[in-house]
Amino acid sequence: xxxxxxxxxxxxxxxxxxxxxxxxxxxxxxxxxxxxxxxxxxxxxxxxxxxxxxxxxxxxxxxxxxxxxxxxxxxxxxxxxxxxxxxxxxxxxxxxxxxxxxxxxxxxxxxxxxxxxxxxxxxxxxxxxxxxxxxxxxxxxxxxxxxxx
Numbered sequence: 001x002x003x004x005x006x007x008x009x010x011x012x013x014x015x016x017x018x019x020x021x022x023x024x025x026x027x028x029x030x031x032x033x034x035x036x037x038x039x040x041x042x043x044x045x046x047x048x049x050x051x052x053x054x055x056x057x058x059x060x061x062x063x064x065x066x067x068x069x070x071x072x073x074x075x076x077x078x079x080x081x082x083x084x085x086x087x088x089x090x091x092x093x094x095x096x097x098x099x100x101x102x103x104x105x106x107x108x109x110x111x112x113x114x115x116x117x118x119x120x121x122x123x124x125x126x127x128x129x130x131x132x133x134x135x136x137x138x139x140x141x142x143x144x145x146x147x148x149x
Contacts, residue, residue, distance in 0.1 A: 022141065023130070023141070023142045023143075023144065024138065024139050024140060024141060024142055025132060025134075025135070025136075025137060025138055025139070025140045025142055026138040026139065027142065028123065028125055028130060028142055031125035031126040031127055032125060032126050033123040033124070033125045033130070033135075034123060034124050034125075035102075035121050035122070035123055035135045036102070036121075036122045036123070036124055037102050038098055038100075038101075038102035041098055041102055041104060041122050042098050044122070044147065045064050045096070045098070045104060045122075045147070046064060046066050047063070047064060047065070047066060047149060048063065048064050048147050048148065048149055049061070049062075049063050049147070049148045049149070050062050050063065050064060050070075050145060050146065050147055051145075051146040052143065052144065052145050052146065053078070053144070054074070054078060055080065056078040056079070056080030056081045057077070057078025057079045057080050057081070058074045058075055058076050058077055058078035058080075058081055059074070059075045059077065059078075060072055060073065060074050061073050062094065064096050068095055068096055068097050069093065069094070069095055069096075070093075070094050070095070070096060071091055071092070071093055071094070072091065072092055072093075072094050072108055073089065073090070073091045074089065074090050074091075074092075075087075075089055076088055076089060076090060082112075085112055090111070090112070092108055092109065092110055092111060093108075093109075094106060094107060094108040094109075095107045099119055102121065103119040103120055103121050103122075104119065104120055104121075104122050104131060105117075105118070105119040105120075106118055106119075120132055120133060120143070121133070121134070121135050122145070123135065123142070128144065128145070128146065128147075129144070129145045129146075129147050130142040130143060130144055130145065131143045131145055
């Protein structure tokens, strides 16, 4: 019974932590968010070193090469990573481009998990950059991106 209670508490605290990481557009309102236009995002992201925490909780790192390619590396340490892959770093080639409407688009054909393909607007805030599907819905999820040159 004691172990069962400890397991339930660990599960509950993991859920709370996962929910705390669900940043939305509404959460960014006090950080002066500004959507970057196509020229700004192209200049910012070409040659940029990027990192993020994925939906599984793993840390991903890559550099946007000028020709539209990158190699993304994952630490595979997130709680959502299948046990057989957890803690086994991996890398995969990917492609990126900026769409006509100014969205950062990514394609990664992962070996062990489904292909990742998305386009997001990039918002600059007082504490960094976020990728969002839409810049007008308060509950829209905002994904933190670390960007440096």
